[in-house]
Amino acid sequence: MYLLYLDDAGSVKNSAEKHLILAGIAVFERQAYWLQKGLDDLATGLGHPEPGALELHANAILAARKGSWWRKLTLEKRRAVITDGLKSAQSLFPIQRRLFGVVVDKNARSPEDPVEYAFEQICSRFDLFLRRLYHQGNPQRGLIVLDKSSLETRLQSLASEFRTIGHRWGTTPNLVDVPFFVDSRATRGIQYADLVAYALWRKYERGDGEFFDVIGNWFDSEGGVVHGLHHYRNQNDPCDCPACVSRPY
Numbered sequence: 001m002y003l004l005y006l007d008d009a010g011s012v013k014n015s016a017e018k019h020l021i022l023a024g025i026a027v028f029e030r031q032a033y034w035l036q037k038g039l040d041d042l043a044t045g046l047g048h049p050e051p052g053a054l055e056l057h058a059n060a061i062l063a064a065r066k067g068s069w070w071r072k073l074t075l076e077k078r079r080a081v082i083t084d085g086l087k088s089a090q091s092l093f094p095i096q097r098r099l100f101g102v103v104v105d106k107n108a109r110s111p112e113d114p115v116e117y118a119f120e121q122i123c124s125r126f127d128l129f130l131r132r133l134y135h136q137g138n139p140q141r142g143l144i145v146l147d148k149s150s151l152e153t154r155l156q157s158l159a160s161e162f163r164t165i166g167h168r169w170g171t172t173p174n175l176v177d178v179p180f181f182v183d184s185r186a187t188r189g190i191q192y193a194d195l196v197a198y199a200l201w202r203k204y205e206r207g208d209g210e211f212f213d214v215i216g217n218w219f220d221s222e223g224g225v226v227h228g229l230h231h232y233r234n235q236n237d238p239c240d241c242p243a244c245v246s247r248p249y
């Protein structure tokens with residue numbers, strides 16, 4: 001089985017923000033332990049008194065608000081924590097570690113709900129990956145794991161409807177159940193997804209590719225076509241991101 005840990009970035013309602021992002025990492029079940037261990041080791045190396053309780057949440061790491069433990073570290077060090085966190089998945093087998101991400105320009109998709117669009121796209125692309133494995137003689141099922149606090153209400157209702165009404169591209173037979181919602185503090189997999197969503201956010205919303213460049217080649221792809229990263233934009237907006245270069249409109 002493959003577990004797809006997902007988290008979101010960007011607000012649906014905040015019109016000052018252009019994008020809505022849903023992104024994360026799919027890992028083979030036996031690799032989930034190593035994903036967790038990579039981030040545990042990173043947290044342990046930071047000198048926190050209770051590294052197991054130190055949540056790696058990109059916004060909190062960079063903001064280092066008053067009273068936050070992150071204030072003990074310089075901004076440069078905190079940025080390195082995010083980079084090192086993303087790099088921690090590098091040691092997993094590439095076929096057993098695939099990134100997925102959907103970036104939606106909210107205005108370009110308006111008036112459609114960007115959350116619904118992003119969720120359908122992610123599910124469809126994860127299912128496509130599992131179908132490809134099946135045709136390679138490796139039948140695997142998939143399970144989506146979401147952060148409890150991420151767009152909770154909307155995603156939860158979408159998730160519960162998902163198995164019964166399917167999505168616009170048909171059903172996703174390889175997904176075993178409705179997505180599970182978990183507390184991000186309890187699983188490093190969701191924390192890794194948060195880092196991926198944040199890396200996409202910095203690239204697309206802020207034009208800062210520092211974090212994205214660490215993981216840019218890890219999105220699901222086959223034969224040079226990037227399936228795992230999707231950028232929905234106004235067709236008149238030029239874009240040279242890997243998704244648009246691979247699959248131009």
Ligand SMILES: [Zn+2]
Pocket residue numbers: 231239240241242243244245
């Ligand atoms: Zn693009």
